[in-house]
Amino acid sequence: MAQTLREKVIKAAVKYVAENGPDGLSFRQIAADAGVSHQAPYHHFGDRSAIFNEIALDGFKRFSAAISGPPRADEASEICVRVCERYVDFAIANKGHFRVMFRADLCQIDESPETQKAADDAFDTLLSAVSEMVGKSASIDEIRVQATTMWSLAHGLATLIIDGPLEKKIGKVSDRRALVRSVAQRAAEGFR
């Protein structure tokens, strides 16, 4: 069945953001490309930020699915490695979403309960991975520290790879996946 304008707009926006970043994006241009008037997109979404909210919503859903994949590791460090790997893979495979999800100026996710919930769920998948890694005996502060560590590491890696100068600075890495693995493994040795 034919694609609705709503879907077309989102798809085109995500594509643009993945290729050029969110900032030059013009919904007037997207409307023109879709062969409709400049105001048509705003009939489906209240305003500009509502469109970005929709993208973030979709992004957080995809994120949760990507992180909480099927195979569960037994070794603690292996869990950390998997999460980091998946975090980075997600960011690369979903650049258009990822670049919007953490940009508070583009989407006010706390203004949409649905997006808010999706973001909470995404964070919960991270937390559950950590608590799985850290075991039952850990204190709440312990979990907090390890969650922050893993999240920061994965997020830093992802943003530096996608938009930052990491690859330029670190030099040609034979295999990006290998680098991510090594980094996560190294950091995970602090977890016991």
Place this chain on the structure above:
Amino acid sequence: MAQTLREKVIKAAVKYVAENGPDGLSFRQIAADAGVSHQAPYHHFGDRSAIFNEIALDGFKRFSAAISGPPRADEASEICVRVCERYVDFAIANKGHFRVMFRADLCQIDESPETQKAADDAFDTLLSAVSEMVGKSASIDEIRVQATTMWSLAHGLATLIIDGPLEKKIGKVSDRRALVRSVAQRAAEGFR
């Protein structure tokens, strides 16, 4: 002595970015606030991105100074902790600069040799901290992995604290500095 228009513009822009993020920023508004015509700022800077380049340049200089502070630690893990602490402190104290420095869409730092050099220098301060931490015997790949780890961790922490939902999600942390310390310490245990 009186502040030149060039300085006024930069200062006002940095202030705005620190408070509201880089995106709604209008140099016409800044010009109006400074009591000059809308075109006056563009006489000192070629175009919009040149102004952001200037901010990034200043930011990278401040960054290098902030990271390579005086006291050198002997314990390896302590070096990692210091770098992370300073990285985060810098980002918080210089929000306006930090938010611009890593936004490739705002400033094309590779188009300004001066900014490019400042960015390279900034990265070198990170690398030298790592090589200090890792010792002489380490291989080039080893340094690469540890540099990526520390950089990702510090950068992830900084961005999640400044713009991200970390504090909201992780919950009220009694002391942010304590959290950063714990996180860096934990991760640093993987370095030996």
Place this chain on the structure above:
DNA sequence: GCCACGACTTGACACTATCAAGTTTTCCGA
């Protein structure tokens, strides 16, 4: 004195999101 150059102004242009209407299409119930 003059004139050249830097600092700034003025005006226009193309572009943007958004408000406020109008018009067309679709669909559902009597």
Place this chain on the structure above:
DNA sequence: TCGGAAAACTTGATAGTGTCAAGTCGTGGC
């Protein structure tokens, strides 16, 4: 089947933006 209402989309206007292309003004050097 028909009518009407709501959804989908259009049209026009407004205020805002960065940028191009000129013009003006004042100051320092020859």
